[in-house]
Amino acid sequence: xxxxxxxxxxxxxxxxxxLLAACGEKSQExxxxxxxxxxxxxxxxxxxxxxxxxxxxxxxxxxIDIWHQEGDLYRVALSGxxxxxxxxxxxxxxxxxxxxxPALEKSFRFQSEWPNNGSQxxxxxxxxxxxxxxxxxxxxxxxxxxxFRTKTNYQSNNNLPFQEIYFSKKTYTPxxxxxxxxxxxxxVEVKFSSFELDPTFAEDDFSMEKNMASNxxxxxxxxxxxxxxxxxxxPEFTAGGELTEQKEIELENGKRVIxxxxxxxxxxxxxxxxxxxxxxxxxxxxxxxxxxLGHAVAALSDNRLEWTYNGVDYTLASxxxxxxxxxxxxxxxxxxxxx
Numbered sequence: 001x002x003x004x005x006x007x008x009x010x011x012x013x014x015x016x017x018x019l020l021a022a023c024g025e026k027s028q029e030x031x032x033x034x035x036x037x038x039x040x041x042x043x044x045x046x047x048x049x050x051x052x053x054x055x056x057x058x059x060x061x062x063x064i065d066i067w068h069q070e071g072d073l074y075r076v077a078l079s080g081x082x083x084x085x086x087x088x089x090x091x092x093x094x095x096x097x098x099x100x101x102p103a104l105e106k107s108f109r110f111q112s113e114w115p116n117n118g119s120q121x122x123x124x125x126x127x128x129x130x131x132x133x134x135x136x137x138x139x140x141x142x143x144x145x146x147x148f149r150t151k152t153n154y155q156s157n158n159n160l161p162f163q164e165i166y167f168s169k170k171t172y173t174p175x176x177x178x179x180x181x182x183x184x185x186x187x188v189e190v191k192f193s194s195f196e197l198d199p200t201f202a203e204d205d206f207s208m209e210k211n212m213a214s215n216x217x218x219x220x221x222x223x224x225x226x227x228x229x230x231x232x233x234x235p236e237f238t239a240g241g242e243l244t245e246q247k248e249i250e251l252e253n254g255k256r257v258i259x260x261x262x263x264x265x266x267x268x269x270x271x272x273x274x275x276x277x278x279x280x281x282x283x284x285x286x287x288x289x290x291x292x293l294g295h296a297v298a299a300l301s302d303n304r305l306e307w308t309y310n311g312v313d314y315t316l317a318s319x320x321x322x323x324x325x326x327x328x329x330x331x332x333x334x335x336x337x338x339x
Contacts (some may be wrong), residue, residue, distance in 0.1 A: 002052060002161060005006065011241045012326075015337045023093050024148075024265070025141065026120045026141070027130065028137075028148075029137035031139070031146045031167070031172075032131055032132060033142065035128045035131060035132075035172055036053070036128060036132060036174055036232075036266060038128075038173075038197075039125050039128050039173050039251065041151040042070075042072075042197050042198055043069070043070050043198045044067070044068050044069040044070055044197075044198060044199060044201065044312075045066075045067075045068050045101060045124060045173075045195065045196060045197050045198070045199065046065075046066070046067050046160070046195075046196045046199045047061070047064070047065075047066040047122075047124070047173075047192055047194060047196070048064070048065055048066070048192070048193045048194045049064045049122055049177075049190050049191060049192045049193060050062070050064070050121065050190075050191050050193065051063075051064055051065055051121075051188065051189070051227075052188070052189045053175075053187065053188050053191050054174075054186075054188070054333075055187050055188065055293040055294065055328070055331050056136060057335075060080070060294040060295060061078050061080075061081060062078055062294065062295075063078070063080075064077070064078055064122050064190070065077040065079075065205035065233055066122055067204070067205065067206075068124070068125070069201050069206065072092065073092060073093055073094075073206040074090070074091070074092040074115060074123075074206075075089060075090075075091050075092075075205065075206055075211065076122065076123075076299065077089045078090075078292070079274060080295055082148075084315055087101075087102065087103075087336055088100065088296065088297045089101075089102070089211050090114070090297060091206065091211055092114065093137055093204075093206045093207065093208070095109075095208070096110070096161070097109070097110040097112045097114050097290070098108050098110065098208060099214055099281055099286075099297050099299070100208065100211055100291065100309060101320045102212050103146060103228075104215070104308065104311060105212070106255040106284075107208060107212060107283040107284070108284050108285075108286045108299065108307065109283040109284070109285050109286065110286050110288065110289075110290060110299065111190075111285070111288075112288070112289055112290055113286050114289070114290050115275060118153045118154050118155040118156075118289075119153045119154055119163070120150040121163065121190045122176045122177070122190050124173065124174060125295075126196075127165050127174055129176065130150045130153065130163070130165070131148045131150055131165065132152070132153065133153075134150040134151050135149070137150040137151075138280075140215055141169075143297050144158070144168065144169055144175075144259065145166040145167060145168060145169060145176075146166070146167045146169060146172075147164060147165070147277075148164070148165045148167070148168075149162065149165075150162070150163055150165065151162070151163075152179060153215050154287060156289055156291055156300050156323045156324075156327065157291075157323065157324050157327055158324060159182070159187075160179045160180065160181060160187060160188065160211040160267065161181070161182060161323050162179075162180045162184070163177060163178060163179045163180065164168050164176075164178040164180070164186075165177050170199070173192070173195040174190075174192055174195070175191075175192050175193055175195075176190070176192065177189065177190040177213075187338070189200065208283070212320075229273075230254070230255045230257065230271065230272075230273040230312065231264060232257050232259070232265065232271060233271065233333055233334065234258065234259075234314075234333075235269065235329045235330075235333045236331045236332035236334075237328050237329055237332040238261055238265075238329065239264065239267075239321055239325045239328070239329060239332075240263050240264025240265055241261035241262060241266060241267060242261060242262065242263060242267050243259060243260070243261055244260050244261065245259070245260040246258075246259055246260075246337075247260075247322040251272075251274065252259045252276050253273035253275045254272065254273050254275050255272070255273060256270065256271070256272040257271045257272070258270050258336070259271070265318065265320045265321050265325065266318060266319075266320050267316060267318030267320065267321050267326075267329070268316070268318065269314070269315070269316050269333070270313075270314065270315040270316075270317075271312055271313070271314055272312065272313045272314075273311060273313070273314075274313075286299045286306070287299075287308075288300045288303075288304070291305070292330055293327065293329060293330050293331050294311045295309055295331075295334060296308060298327075298330060300323060300326065300327070302315050303317060303318055303319050303321075304316070304332065305317075305326045305327070305330050307330065309333075314330070316330055316333075
């Protein structure tokens, strides 16, 4: 009798295994393997997403338009809902890595390994690479998505160590990414609204000339607004520093303000607006990594962070702030203007 029951349990177990297999349930290894195959075989993609960032005092939302073509070509256009300077574009082509601000006719060439130097929450290849490289990644399956929880690899920000990546069960493309702090609070979310694999690109889609000319209307608006008064903006996060000196310098074609903060951490914040900026015929060389502040794209070196927002050039310098603290200060330089 016992042998009959044991045999019956064995048959039932085999039946359940076969039933699950027939239902198409895939293991973590199966899904990871399919993701790798997708990335290896695709010729490129076009995607649209909305990114929400809760890394500052207030939530920031902006739209991202992502293009990738085989041959290591990338174009990531970021535009905020209230950003008067128009889009900023991260561009990688055969000539290098650039950050473009077409409305201000500014272009910068980065000495950077972007996007291969760390996690990129809006790039398909980067997300799949994080899944494949994390031997401790966890996995779950819902009705519509496969969800991986992995470690991140942010060179300049250790405050965001984890992420949850949602891949569509139908297409194996990303639908949602949540980047979390050490307490599992989602500080960054990327929601994909569309994702097209193997699209067609024009021959010059990744050229600097075409992308610099892609925002003529915004450039006109920015040009008309550029003679505006420089409104001094204080950071809401100061890492324990207090404003001890404010120095204003009149330039030949504008104004520069130097703010000195002393205290637990010392740093200097420079804000500069010029009434007219001649178009750059050649991109300015920048040493550092590309950092997305939410409201702007910045260049981060060991003790210096530079960015442009609404026609104002900002430079944050400190020998005492960590890279994470520099990013936090910069992300909050949107507080109340002081005249």
